[in-house]
Amino acid sequence: FDQTGAGARLQLQCNRKIFGCENYFLTGASFDWAESYFSSGFYPAAMGANYNNILIPGFGFQAQFAVPGFNDFAGLYLTDTFSPTDWFHITGAMRYNYMQVQLGGYGVNPNGSIASTAALEDFQPITPAAGFTLQPLRAFGIVEPELRDLTFFFNYSESFRAPMPDELVGANPLNPVILPMAQIGDPSLSPVYAQTYESGFRGKLPQEINWNFAFYRTDLTNQLQFQQTGHSAAGFFANVADEQNQGVEVMLQGTHGKFSWFANWSFLEATFQNSLHLVNTIGPVSVQPGDRRGGLPEQMVKVGVSCQLTDRWQVSADFQYYSSSFLYGDYANIYPMVSGWEALNIQTYYNLTKWCQIYAFATNVMDLHYFNSGLISQNVFTGAPNGGTIEPFLNPGSPFGVWGGVRFQF
Structure with missing residues (x-):
């Protein structure tokens, strides 16, 4: 590409x-x-x-x-x-x-x-x-x-x-x-x-x-x-x-003083507004007005705080929470939802000069194990020859990780 x-x-x-x-x-x-x-x-x-x-x-x-x-x-x-x-x-x-x-x-x-x-x-x-x-x-x-x-x-x-x-x-x-x-x-x-x-x-x-x-x-x-055709990822787009x-x-x-902070909360209701028939890897699905879109949590919370320890050194942390969401492809909202999850991240940077900065950040500091999304599909390796077992395919969230580096600005 x-x-x-x-x-x-x-x-x-x-x-x-x-x-x-x-x-x-x-x-x-x-x-x-x-x-x-x-x-x-x-x-x-x-x-x-x-x-x-x-x-x-x-x-x-x-x-x-x-x-x-x-x-x-x-x-x-x-x-x-x-x-x-x-x-x-x-x-x-x-x-x-x-x-x-x-x-x-x-x-x-x-x-x-x-x-x-x-x-x-x-x-x-x-x-x-x-x-x-x-x-x-x-x-x-x-x-x-x-x-x-x-x-x-x-x-x-x-x-x-x-x-x-x-x-x-x-x-x-x-x-x-x-x-x-x-x-x-x-x-x-x-x-x-x-x-x-x-x-x-x-x-x-x-x-x-x-x-x-x-x-x-x-x-x-x-x-x-995007609508799938058959038991695969193949499909087509339609209005x-x-x-x-x-x-x-x-x-x-x-x-x-040396501290700055923020707190955000949002509530989202994302729903279909017309009766229609969609297709996922399992088969046709009847959708009714009010059915929720998959992959979109209703509630999201973000809280963060930063401290300017010195003129050159800053440390900050943020906490994120996302509520449960329906699986992609579960247009009729009939399968178990993906559980909500949270993560704590920490960042810091130090300005060596006006053009050189050292930084480091850590994600999911508590190393929590969670799934941030998923889709409903068929496991073709089980349940043969009838097309496989219907089950959620879940996407694991990022584990604990640490990164660091140097930035140059001219």
């Missing part, structure tokens, strides 16, 4: 009062270009007694596909923030997006024939955004030191994600592909659209403590979903799902 990319930005901004009120205007353009080339193949092999691969004499390497890809992504955008008073600010934004994905090359069909992977897709959505901030205490002339800078905010935005090249060439159910690469020419895919709402309060407390409390919701349409991600985020951070 080879990839090359480049880009450019041009931006203009203007601060000029309108009707005697503060106004900030910004406009610009961007262009990004990327070229990629990926290929894949295999050697025919047999499985040994210890489940090891044994190459078959007389059979050489067999190419499966070779796909060059070219991406062009251009955008024109503008944003304006108008402040009728010093406690009320209104913001509006708009962006025009143009994306072109071009593919070439060839792939091998399941029947052994050669097929072109050539494809050309254009996407031209316009994505708006708007919002406002309001400081209610200042609006009514209330001076409250305990809640200084209390701010209410509301934001709305739209965004999109165009299908990636490996999704575009892996969208044909008749020609399943192996992730993460893909092969044969396929039907078109639609971009994924997102509408996001965010609202909440933020402010400052005594002792230099910043806080933030926010609600958010993102509605996704045309979500791309099948509507999803909703909503939750709450709470943040506290502050400083006290």
Whole structure:
């Protein structure tokens, strides 16, 4: 896999009062270009007694596909923030997006024939955004030191994600592909659209403590979903799902002398919003509105503290907790979940000079054994000849580890 990319930005901004009120205007353009080339193949092999691969004499390497890809992504955008008073600010934004994905090359069909992977897709959505901030205490002339800078905010935005090249060439159910690469020419895919709402309060407390409390919701349409075909990792992409991600985020951070600290808590509810039929390695699954997405824990906690021991030496530690999550492929939420897990990490660095720094960090200091994700599938080595035993395949978390090094900055 080879990839090359480049880009450019041009931006203009203007601060000029309108009707005697503060106004900030910004406009610009961007262009990004990327070229990629990926290929894949295999050697025919047999499985040994210890489940090891044994190459078959007389059979050489067999190419499966070779796909060059070219991406062009251009955008024109503008944003304006108008402040009728010093406690009320209104913001509006708009962006025009143009994306072109071009593919070439060839792939091998399941029947052994050669097929072109050539494809050309254009996407031209316009994505708006708007919002406002309001400081209610200042609006009514209330001076409250305990809640200084209390701010209410509301934001709305739209965004999109165009299908990636490996999704575009892996969208044909008749020609399943192996992730993460893909092969044969396929039907078109639609971009994924997102509408996001965010609202909440933020402010400052005594002792230099910043806080933030926010609600958010993102509605996704045309979500791309990879569906397996048969008892393997092969499958295809399709625009099948509507999803909703909503939750709450709470943040506290502050400083006290040589210490700085932060504490974040978030709650996420990521669910399907339509009735549909998906396919995993076990077979078809009926999904109902409200079923949760796999691999996404509902709760996450991060707490950290740093101490500036000297002008040159800093030590910090952070603790992370993630609640249980459903397995990938368990679209109907019927199998046992992956248990929640936590980890403690420590970092330190020392500045020898203004351009040379020594650093070290340790992960999972308590050396806890946990699984951070998993998928539901069939173990083909058991339960034969009926296709294997249905069981979770779990991904172990990182064990205790220590790293160190030297950074040079010029």
